[in-house]
Amino acid sequence: MRRDTFQAIADPTRREILSMLAFKPLNVNTVSENFDVSRAAVYKHIKILTECGLVVIKQQGRERFCEAKLEKLNEVSSWVEQYKKFWEAKLDSLEDYLQKIQSKNKIQTKGKKHGRKK
Amino acid sequence: MRRDTFQAIADPTRREILSMLAFKPLNVNTVSENFDVSRAAVYKHIKILTECGLVVIKQQGRERFCEAKLEKLNEVSSWVEQYKKFWEAKLDSLEDYLQKIQSKNKIQTKGKKHGRKK
DNA sequence: ATATTATGAAACCTTATGGTTGCAAATATA
C-alpha cells in the first residue's frame, strides 16, 4: 500500500498524534488515552506514522515511547512552499511570473487519444 | 465523507493535477490526457479538488476549464509551519523552547481507563 | 507465584477510495 508523508498526515487523528508528540515522547497507551477510539486503532495510526518515518519508537522496559520526527514534514513543507508565491504575490507580479513560466511549459495539451495537432 | 485539503493532496495524482493547473487553467480532457488512467478517474479527482476548493471550474462553451486555487494550500502550509522550528532550530535553542512549552502542556497523561493519579 | 500492565497482532467488519465501462446530454463541426 502507498505509505508516504502526505498520506500519513491526511488523517486528522494522526495529525493530532503528531501534535501531541511534538511536545514530548509518550508511550502508546498514553497517546491512546487521549482519543475516543480504541487503543488498537491508535496503535495502527502510530504504526503508519512510524512506517513513513514521522515517528520513531524507543523501547524502555515494557513501555515503548513514541517520538515525533517532525523534520519528515519537510517533504510536505517544500511541496507547499513552491506554490506559496501563487497566493502571496501581488496579482500583477504573479501575472509576470506566469508569463515567464508558460514559455517553459512542458504540459502536453492535445493528442493522447486522437493525436490532434493544436 | 471527509473532504479537506489534507486529504485532497494525499493522492499523488491529485498533486500532479494541481501542479499542472498551477501554470494555467486546462479543460478536463486536457488534464486527463496527461495521465494513464481513464478520463472518468481523472474527472473524479478533479471533482474532489473542486469539492474542497482547490480547483474552480469555469464553463466555456462545451469545455470546462479547471483553475487551481492554490491559496487553499495555506491551510496545509500553516499547519506544517508550526512545526518547522522543530527541524530548523539548533538543538539547544529547541530544548529551551520545549521546556517553555511543556509548562503549558495540557495533554492528559494518565487516567482514561484506570483513573490513576500520576 | 500471581496479578497487572503495556504492547503487538490477528480476525473480522463497514465504508471509503480509486479505478473501470458505458451511456446521455450538450456543444461544435463537416
Added chain:
DNA sequence: TATATTTGCAACCATAAGGTTTCATAATAT
C-alpha cells in the same frame, strides 16, 4: 442534418482504510 467532441454521471468492482474485539506475550508490581 449528421457526426465529433466534451463532459457528467451511474453502475459496478477490488482493495485500502479505519474501526472493533480478542488473544498472546513480555515486563512489572504485589
